[in-house]
Amino acid sequence: GENVEQHPSTLSVQEGDSAVIKCTYSDSASNYFPWYKQELGKRPQLIIDIRSNVGEKKDQRIAVTLNKTAKHFSLHITETQPEDSAVYFCAASKDSWGKLQFGAGTQVVVTP
Amino acid sequence: ETGVTQTPRHLVMGMTNKKSLKCEQHLGHNAMYWYKQSAKKPLELMFVYSLEERVENNSVPSRFSPECPNSSHLFLHLHTLQPEDSALYLCASSLKGGGTDTQYFGPGTRLTVL
Numbered sequence: 001g002e003n004v005e006q007h008p009s010t011l012s013v014q015e016g017d018s019a020v021i022k023c024t025y026s027d028s029a030s031n032y033f034p035w036y037k038q039e040l041g042k043r044p045q046l047i048i049d050i051r052s053n054v055g056e057k058k059d060q061r062i063a064v065t066l067n068k069t070a071k072h073f074s075l076h077i078t079e080t081q082p083e084d085s086a087v088y089f090c091a092a093s094k095d096s097w098g099k100l101q102f103g104a105g106t107q108v109v110v111t112p
Numbered sequence: 113e114t115g116v117t118q119t120p121r122h123l124v125m126g127m128t129n130k131k132s133l134k135c136e137q138h139l140g141h142n143a144m145y146w147y148k149q150s151a152k153k154p155l156e157l158m159f160v161y162s163l164e165e166r167v168e169n170n171s172v173p174s175r176f177s178p179e180c181p182n183s184s185h186l187f188l189h190l191h192t193l194q195p196e197d198s199a200l201y202l203c204a205s206s207l208k209g210g211g212t213d214t215q216y217f218g219p220g221t222r223l224t225v226l
Binding site for chain 1: 116152153154155157160168202211212214215216217218219220
């Protein structure tokens with residue numbers, strides 16, 4: 001089955017700096033890669049996703065890149081703000097029944 | 113924030129108790145999911161239902177028993193749990209249940225097994 005590795009497990013950045021989280025996946029058939037943000041005590045919420053026919057996608061300060069050959073994808077957050085502090089999860093799936101395979105998460109702390 | 117609701121939000125139970133977790137979605141979705149979230153571990157998919165039929169059972173112990181009476185409601189019945197079952201249990205829903213559907217999560221039930 002699919003295996004998703006996520007790094008780093010914790011990331012501390014200064015407000016205004018950029019943050020990058022990287023994930024690798026094992027199943028070359030995976031074609032959907034969402035990113036979820038989970039603030040403390042709250043539910044995971046989708047922040048951005050990318051499909052395998054696209055190499056990069058951007059939404060304001062958030063961008064995701066996908067390298068299918070290398071089987072890795074990354075989340076980039078620019079101009080970080082304190083409200084970006086949360087746990088971020090990457091995931092991968094293919095066209096089978098809702099089987100999202102999640103990474104272990106990255107705790108991002110943005111310090112003022 | 114009210115698209116997927118879960119009750120109770122917190123539950124403490126003994127190993128011999130029987131309890132149920134409830135999930136309700138108000139999004140008109142056809143697929144619902146149970147996940148287990150433990151500290152420092154990836155979210156673990158437990159069960160998937162599509163149009164009230166179970167389509168995935170991810171090798172979950174039989175002490176967890178799901179029930180999906182209709183496309184809006186999902187239950188997780190618990191009995192004779194172990195302390196290692198303590199975790200946050202998240203329900204999610206998606207439109208069709210395909211692997212590329214966006215999943216919307218509920219707030220979770222924090223379960224403690226004594």
